[in-house]
Amino acid sequence: MPSPPQQLSAALESAVANYAGMVRRVAWRHRLSDADVDEVMQEVRIRLWRARDDSEQIAAVGASYVYRVARSAAVDLIRRRRSARADVSAPLQDVAAEIVSRTPGPDADAASSELFARVAAAIEKIPASRRPVVRMHLAGYPREEIGALLGWSEAKTRNLLYRGLADLRSRLGDMGIGSGGEA
Amino acid sequence: MNEEQMRLRYQEALAMRRPATRDACPEPAEIASLAAGDGPEARRLALLDHVMSCAACRREFDLLRAVDEAGEVSGGTQRTHPAGRSFVPTALAASVALAVGAGVVFNMGREESDVFRGGADAAVLLVAPTQGDVIDFPARFTWRTVAGARNYELEILDAGGNVVFDAETADTVHVVAATALLRPGRDYQWWVGVRGADSRLRRSAPTGFRITEE
Numbered sequence: 001m002p003s004p005p006q007q008l009s010a011a012l013e014s015a016v017a018n019y020a021g022m023v024r025r026v027a028w029r030h031r032l033s034d035a036d037v038d039e040v041m042q043e044v045r046i047r048l049w050r051a052r053d054d055s056e057q058i059a060a061v062g063a064s065y066v067y068r069v070a071r072s073a074a075v076d077l078i079r080r081r082r083s084a085r086a087d088v089s090a091p092l093q094d095v096a097a098e099i100v101s102r103t104p105g106p107d108a109d110a111a112s113s114e115l116f117a118r119v120a121a122a123i124e125k126i127p128a129s130r131r132p133v134v135r136m137h138l139a140g141y142p143r144e145e146i147g148a149l150l151g152w153s154e155a156k157t158r159n160l161l162y163r164g165l166a167d168l169r170s171r172l173g174d175m176g177i178g179s180g181g182e183a
Numbered sequence: 184m185n186e187e188q189m190r191l192r193y194q195e196a197l198a199m200r201r202p203a204t205r206d207a208c209p210e211p212a213e214i215a216s217l218a219a220g221d222g223p224e225a226r227r228l229a230l231l232d233h234v235m236s237c238a239a240c241r242r243e244f245d246l247l248r249a250v251d252e253a254g255e256v257s258g259g260t261q262r263t264h265p266a267g268r269s270f271v272p273t274a275l276a277a278s279v280a281l282a283v284g285a286g287v288v289f290n291m292g293r294e295e296s297d298v299f300r301g302g303a304d305a306a307v308l309l310v311a312p313t314q315g316d317v318i319d320f321p322a323r324f325t326w327r328t329v330a331g332a333r334n335y336e337l338e339i340l341d342a343g344g345n346v347v348f349d350a351e352t353a354d355t356v357h358v359v360a361a362t363a364l365l366r367p368g369r370d371y372q373w374w375v376g377v378r379g380a381d382s383r384l385r386r387s388a389p390t391g392f393r394i395t396e397e
Binding site: 018019022023025026027028029036037040062066067070071074075078079082111113115116119120129131132135136137138139140148149150165 | 200
């Protein structure tokens with residue numbers, strides 16, 4: 001019996017492959033591994049194969065159907081991992097390994113950990129409306145993405161971010177952390 | 184230590200922090216809604232506050248966000264860009280329209296001080312579509328490679344200067360499938376930004392095109 005993925009029509013397989021390529025390109029930006037994407041897309045193929053009796057309708061829906069299936073598959077994957085109490089996915093481990101390879105040694109690890117604790121404590125003291133924006137910025141998300149996610153204009157995003165960072169710098173300054181100060 | 188160094192150290196430390204239990208973490212469906220931008224703002228802010236301080240939730244969020252963004256790019260879903268989301272102020276947008284093809288240099292904002300140039304000095308040189316082209320779907324946008332570029336950010340703007348489509352890619356070509364966000368017979372402009380090793384964003388000069396009539 002042929003494996004499920006081979007049962008998809010050529011057109012639908014093309015749509016799935018095209019969508020998977022887009023997911024990978026976006027995932028690359030967030031340093032997600034191909035393993036996560038592969039697992040979701042494999043589930044997408046399985047679900048589409050199971051629905052092959054409605055292949056005409058599926059083919060007609062196209063990209064929107066693939067997206068909905070992928071979104072559902074991703075949520076289910078996350079649920080399964082949590083239920084199995086699986087360790088975090090490879091990407092985190094890869095990142096950690098990369099960090100270890102780049103980090104000079106345990107002293108630097110301790111310094112980063114201490115800095116994180118202080119920054120986290122300072123963030124808790126800034127206004128609640130600005131905290132998530134500051135966290136996203138520190139986590140490396142571009143301002144445009146922050147605004148898009150929150151549905152904010154560019155001006156609002158910029159203003160709240162700048163005020164939040166100013167608050168953070170002020171709190172860190174109170175702790176003796178800042179430019180030219182304790183690192 | 185400057186801000187960029189603090190960000191890097193913060194990201195390193197955050198990536199290594201794993202919760203002992205997920206009891207305090209939001210449900211996957213809630214994170215999916217957050218990634219899609221759904222729900223009241225207050226709830227989204229609260230969820231985001233947790234997700235961005237929890238490495239496990241953040242990885243889940245990034246995966247769901249990747250699925251959603253790919254859906255938007257493929258035309259499988261549409262995120263309504265909220266009113267007011269404009270990265271080109273209206274007055275400036277009018278200037279952009281007049282300046283297309285004239286090689287005008289202008290500033291995008293105080294903070295990043297992006298400089299946009301037309302002509303040979305452009306950070307990114309757009310290849311196709313060119314000024315005045317009438318295009319159909321699937322539409323293929325291509326530009327020249329920029330040495331040292333980490334990735335490229337394609338944006339399509341409407342006549343009001345609002346960003347109606349955006350995509351990020353490591354390639355120098357991006358194919359846009361048919362989408363209700365780009366309407367037949369309408370004029371748009373497109374440009375490409377590139378982030379170099381210093382993370383500064385430098386954009387090409389905008390180029391106008393039209394979507395073919397139905």
